[in-house]
Amino acid sequence: MILTSVKLKNFRCHKDISLSFSENLNYIVGGNGQGKTAILESIYYLCTTKSHNTNSDIEVLKFGENVFEIFGSFKNLVNDEVRVIYSSEENKKRYLQNGKHKHRLSEVIGNYPIVLLTPVDHSITFGYPGDRRKFFDSIYCQASAAYLGLLVDYNRTIRQRTSLLYSIRENRNKNFSELDAWTQKLLETGAELINYRKNFFSEFELFVKQAHSEILNGNENPGLTYFYLSGYDGKDIKDRFAELLEAKREDELRRCACLVGPHKDDFIFDINGINLKTFGSQGQHKTFQVALRFAEFFYLKEKTGKAPIFLLDDVFGELDTARSVRISENLRRVGQTFITLTDFTDISYLHKRSTDTVIKLMDGIVTYA
Secondary structure, three states, X not given: OEEEEEEEEEEOOEEEEEEEOOOOEEEXXXXXXXXXXXXXXXXXXHHHOOOOOOOOHHHHEOOOOOEEEEEEEEEOOOEEEEEEEEEOOOOEEEEEEOOEEXXXXXXXXXXXXXXXXXXXHHHHHHOOHHHHHHHHHHHHHHHOHHHHHHHHHHHHHHHHHHHHHHHHHOOOOXXXXXXXXXXXXXXXXXXXXXXXXXHHHHHHHHHHHHXXXXXXXXXXXXXXXXXXXXXXXXXXXXXXXXXXXXXXHHHHHHHOOOOXXXXXXXXXXXXXXXXXXXXXXXXXXXXXXXXXXXXXXXXXXXXXXXXXXXXXXXOHHHOOHHHHHHHHHHXXXXXXXXXXXXXXXXXXXXXXXXXXXXXXXXXXXXXXX
């Protein structure tokens, strides 16, 4: 799958620009505030219907304007034209594929697989369990429509059950049979979700080990552990989940929160058996983050049959030369890639080829080198 072009109107700092892309590496070069990251953000919108930087579409709108538009052309077995239009007056966003409205996220996710590596990825290895759940869910939702549907169903159950717990505590609703029904729903969808994650994780770990080895020539051994249901590792997941729900029932009523389930899962990373989050160096963290994204690329390519678009935002400035060289060499294996750089002339080890494209941004003007 190849993104051949993008047109932007009133998107971030871009008033009205058109860009054409190479099927290989695309270097987007410019100073601070020239809109390099905004180009990647617009591509992310086309593939996922949303931004990776903000949950608010109005923040993406150019100051003083009422509507932004993103238009993209994809080339695969068939050609697709995608438009994302947002109006602040209507507070409404529309996503159109070949002129047809797509109303549900499930109609879009997975059509155009995408992998994004940014400095914000430090939260995956440094951050909270929720950051890691978000990372892994984003991968599997692109690979499996069934998993996406299950996750949406589970999150809806969490919201409904939490609301009911609050009503019970505030004496507005003492219908415990309704709570039991939602608890059963939580149990069924949650156990299924954990089983999906277990199967996914056992496959994905192999991709991470391979990617990490190629970056560091096998000098370090990465490890991944899926931590669920308070560290449970037996076969009867549903029975264990039911036991924990029963044990936490009074606490849940008191705190008006769902305290047990896959929404509390975590994923533990290590290097040579040593916990990465606690003891890893800055370089080890960054290398692990890069390996996770390369693993995501090759996993999605295998599962979807489509080569994802690979976005790298201001990544090389955080790495030493040796790691940067290894990563740049591996980029040649992934297909179409978009890389933002502040000063291309200082990154000689990227070895630009004639089939690559360099796009320079300055004061709203686009030039190609």
